[in-house]
Amino acid sequence: MSRYREFKMPDVGEGLTEAEILKWYVQPGDTVTDGQVVCEVETAKAAVELPIPYDGVVHELRFEEGTTVDVGTSIITVDVAPGSEPEEPAAPVAAAAPVDAPAEEKKPEGRQPVLVGYGVAESSTKRRPRKGTSVPEQPQAAPAGTYSAPPTAAAVQGELNGHAGTVTLDRPLAKPPVRKLAKDLGVDLTTVTPTGPDGIITREDVHAAVAPAPAAVLPEPAAEAPAPVAAGERETRIPVKGVRKAIAAAMVGSAFTAPHVTEFITLDVTRTMKLVEELKADKELAGLRVNPLLLVAKALLVAIKRNPEVNAAWDEANQEIVLKHYVNLGIAAATPRGLIVPNIKDAHDKTLPELAAALGELVSTAREGRTTPAAMQGGTVTITNVGVFGVDTGTPILNPGESAILAVGAIKLQPWVHKGKVKPRQVTTLALSFDHRLVDGELGSKVLADVAAILENPKRLITWA
Structure with a gap:
């Protein structure tokens, strides 16, 4: 059997079917060791590095950089026994059974599935022959680099029960x-x-x-400058892949599956802006990101608490509305690879300082390109801040599986009637899109009105919370 091992593209994005090879860190002839990173790939959710799971010499790179490869496809071949001749495969390890056991108990174990990127594990067995009994010679362990079948749990247990000795596996499967x-x-x-x-x-x-922690994710690649346009060139074609491809599919699916309704409200947020300035000077919030978005997020969480039916999802398969008793608050973030929506887990339970810390971490992580796939899963409601681009408002599309998304427009100094007089005030426009299958006009209006009322008079954060 060949001494070459095939490393296949693993599922690095929780159920994704393909990934693009961004960069190779090795070339044919390079020596690699178990755990060494050999390439960087980009899925629809993140850019990650792939480690090789064995020692050897790189024999072949199956795909060039920039190629999109299906999960399960071999991408690199490694010679795990360089300098040696290919050897015949070793006989599979049989499950041990007592010599006097019935014939039906002496069946050998079948081959086990080969893991993605791995040959099956090697094994070695030592047995002490019984007195007066001839024990056939046991198969030897397969040499490094061959696909020998590992003993199953049953085989190992049978070995331990039937004979003194040890059974060892090279490493866990x-x-x-x-x-x-x-x-x-x-x-x-x-x-x-x-x-x-x-x-x-x-x-x-x-x-x-161990308590879960984010998987390692590479920094976002810097936004590439557009290639210079040749004289007379009338079109430029950009391949749709990675995050942008996933976003496109998700938005099309959402727009043509959930019946969207969008409502708008324009409001005076002067008091909120004053509170933001006061909070920036508060020692309890020192070092934390304090901005209008923080209070918008807190206002939305209070509004959801007052109108919990808005925090739901539509289960098409079971024809059910699923009410969520937690809020994973998504925050849309623009990155060089496209728009991503990580979310703050259990945002409803967080105090204002905790929410500020979570928002700061979410934004900085997204900008550095370290957002993990897990951070973008399980969202229930989202905020998109289009105001940072100077935009007054919009009609945001729901994230798949969510019931509502709030767009925050630019905050501008405008003439406003305040206490019977026209005065310059800080004004903004909010837009709430919701899934009309599970959120009717009354419920959607209540949520939007509550958010606006809190931002107009932030003291309601205390009285309503």
Whole structure:
């Protein structure tokens, strides 16, 4: 059997089907070691690095940089036994059984599934022959680089029960993304109890061994300057891929699945702007990001608490409305790779300082390109701040699976009737889009009116909370 190992494109984005190879860090002839990063890939959710799961010499790179590859497709071949001749495959390890056991108990175990990017694990077995009994010679462990079948849990248990001796596996069985997750979280896989089929360690097993932490994600690539346009060139074509491709598919699906309704309200936020300035000087919020968006987020959370039916999702398969008793607040963020919407988990439980800290971390992480796929999953309601671009308002499209999205327009000094007189006031426009299948006009109007009332008079953050 060939001594070459194929490393296949793993699922690095929680269920995604493809990834683009951005950069190779190795070339044919380079020596690699287990855990060494060999390439950088971009999925529809994040850019990540892929580690090779074994030692050897790079034999072949199957795809060039810039190629989009389906998950499960071999992308690199590694010679794990350089300088040696290919060897015949070793016989599969059989489950041990007592010599006097019935014939039906002596069936050998079948081959186990090969994990993505891995050959199956090697094994070695030592047995002490019984007195007066001839024990056939056991198969030798497969040489490095060959695809030998590992013993199953049943085989290992049978070996321990039937004979004195030891059964050893080279290392625990786990797919490349799970190994990467364990490495990022500092989990020793040899200490993890596997629950997957055939003793394979799953993501859940790793998370159960330690409190979850974000997977390693590469910084966002800097926005590339557009290529110079040649004289007389009338068109430029840009491939749609990665995050932009995922956004397009999601927005089309949302726009043509959920019946959108958008309502608008223009309001005086002068008091809110004054409160922002006061909070910036508050020692309790020192070092935290304090801006109008913070109070908009808090106002929306209070409005949801007063109108909990808006925090829901439509389950088409079961024809049910799912009411969420938690708020994962999404914040739309523009990055060089496109718009992403990470969310603050359990935002409804956070105090104002905690919410400020979470917002600051979310924004800085997004700008640095370190947002993880997990941070963009499970959102329930979203805020998009189009005002930072000087835009007054818009009709935002719902994120798939969510029931409402609030757009915040630019805050401008405008003439406003205040206490019977026309005065210059800080004014903005809010727009709330919602899924009309589960949010009717009355409910949507109440939510939008509550947010506006709080921002007009932020003391309601105390009286209504």
